[in-house]
Amino acid sequence: DAGVIQSPRHEVTEMGQEVTLRCKPISGHDYLFWYRQTMMRGLELLIYFNNNVPIDDSGMPEDRFSAKMPNASFSTLKIQPSEPRDSAVYFCASSLFGGGGYNEQFFGPGTRLTVL
């Protein structure tokens, strides 16, 4: 299996622009997670899906952030409009049975976002 795939790997944009990050989870995994990594706060969970349905979006920082999972093999995280403080590494992860307890989460390589 190719593992979790994320694109793009790097994104540089200007403040105010729309940014879309993409994720393809491991086939057969029924949970998908979006995280943000910053120096100050480490890895923060933004939102997670179960069987394509958003379950908990309490970590989404603002209404500027939105996430979708139109099917089992694809998810997007969109920021509109982007701001410099959104600069971070965004990770997508997938797992069976959610990862809480006895199933680990498998992470993608991340997208490094820089908002100028």
Added chain:
Amino acid sequence: DQQVKQNSPSLSVQEGRISILNCDYTNSMFDYFLWYKKYPAEGPTFLISISSIKDKNEDGRFTVFLNKSAKHLSLHIVPSQPGDSAVYFCAASANDYKLSFGAGTTVTVRA
């Protein structure tokens, strides 16, 4: 408010010696704990875990210790090898399918 804290941002250890990484948590509902390892430009990868019903779990050179009364866990790596140089994240779960991560500890193993 961070429920999982790794108070040492970095650790430097000589090859062959023991590396000890520490993690504290505040949520008494956490019942499963994991350590992840992350190399630059890669995503975190699972390393080792422990359930709250245990106080120790060992896997090769890696051992995790859990002290529930102190809400503290530690990861021991012995002997440390150059390939162990990475960022280590402590994570915890309250069995609600979410993981709360610490900020990470960067380990550097000196030859």
